[in-house]
Amino acid sequence: MDKFLLQQQVLERLADDLLQADQAARVAHETATHEENIAENKYDTLGLEASYLATGQARRAEAIREAMADWRQFRPRAYDPGLGIQIGALVCLVDADDRQQHLFLGPNGGSMKLQSGAQLVQVISSDAPLAQAMLGKGEGDEVLVQVGSIRQQFEVLRVD
CATH class of the missing domain: 1.10.287 (Helix Hairpins)
Incomplete structure (x- = not known):
């Protein structure tokens, strides 16, 4: 992508x-x-x-x-494993049911779903709880998000 x-x-x-x-x-x-x-x-x-x-x-x-x-x-940069996930990263997460989701972390105001080839990509703002939970993480890391009474757990599969 x-x-x-x-x-x-x-x-x-x-x-x-x-x-x-x-x-x-x-x-x-x-x-x-x-x-x-x-x-x-x-x-x-x-x-x-x-x-x-x-x-x-x-x-x-x-x-x-x-x-x-x-x-x-906004100028998205290449992923730097030393910094982990930052704004501009393309991230593939997987949940406990092996469902994958592709996310593009961007500046505020761009929350939307886009089609990139056959792939659906969710664009999320850097202020979103999921984006905040991913910042600094790397491939293989666990991401936990608590929204209200719902706790979601993901694994970072890939970062570009």
Whole structure:
């Protein structure tokens, strides 16, 4: 798997998300400011609700822009066994039932699933609990993650 191709896929997906968020913000703003949505009484809140929605969509669009900037600046490096798993690593984990999962650790804002050839790759943020549990680990190491009452255990099969 090519890390740089995965990075480009993340950027493409974020660009699509940004287009959708911008469009949703525009529509909500138009709804909020349309003359037919002027409140006639205190119970007529369509314009106010659309205004809140427009603000939320604008914030979402800004968060996506920030994530895109982080992903553009991101330079995945080759795996260094001396440092263990770091941001930019491609990791193959296996659980107790021999189910494998492929993960790409990246900057914030890129949590998504991507297809790389026949392989499904989960992109996770460096702040994700699983990413935090993997940092510094190497091939053959055990990774434990406690999320709420669920405890998950994995073995690191491969790191690129």
